[in-house]
Amino acid sequence: MKKLVLLILGFILGALAMYFYVHNDKNEENMDETPVPSGMIKSPKIKTLTEAYDPRYNAINDSVFKGVEGGDNRSSWYSLEDLQNFITLAQKQAGELGYTMNGVRIYPAAHPPLEGQPGYSTFLLVPTGYTNTSEGNMLSIQKGANGDIIGSNGLNNGDDGNPPGINYPQ
Structure with a gap:
């Protein structure tokens, strides 16, 4: 009886070890399969666009x-x-506001003038998404898809270029 218990315990431990081994191999393989975002461009195109x-x-x-x-x-x-951190917090806030976040919109903006000097340009990141609505049916209704999430926080205060007016690459 004691040998049977040890055999079953060995089988269970072996199965668990094999599960974790296979699971880790799959995770490592999937890292190489990250989908390329639409709009991904190479460095020469970045240079062309910034010069334009x-x-x-x-x-x-x-x-x-x-x-x-x-x-x-x-x-x-x-x-x-x-x-x-911005994306994590924005997704949480979107849910609290009744939205599903699906992206980020980038707005060019400017700081107010200070002491007679014009304010530097900046870029604001604002979460976008659609309202979560339910009308008693099984279909998901998306109102205002890709619209700014009203009432959400945005991200600002990125560091300036050095010097501010330098073009790509820095």
């Missing part, structure tokens, strides 16, 4: 920032940790 922005940047700089050393911001930098 030059005339707009120069028009703003020459009119609003005339005589201001360094010129206006051309970019904003956000830490990976801040972005991940």
Whole structure:
């Protein structure tokens, strides 16, 4: 009887070990299968697009920032940790506000003038989604899909470029 119990215990432990071994292999394989987001572009395209922005940047700089050393911001930098925390908190807040978050909209904006100097440009990240509605049927109704989530918090205060007016790459 004692040998039977040890055999069954050995079988169970072996099955558990095999489960975790196979499970870990699948996780490692899936990491290589991360889907490429639509709109993913390579570095040369980034350079082309940022250079195409030059005339707009120069028009703003020459009119609003005339005589201001360094010129206006051309970019904003956000830490990976801040972005991940923002998305986590925004999803939670969206649920509390009755929305399902499905993206982030980026708004160009500017800080107010301070002491006679124009405010630097910045970029605001605002969660988007659709309202959670139920009309007593099995179909999910999405109202305002991809709209800004009204009443939600956004993300600002990315670091300025160094110097502010430098183009890609920094």
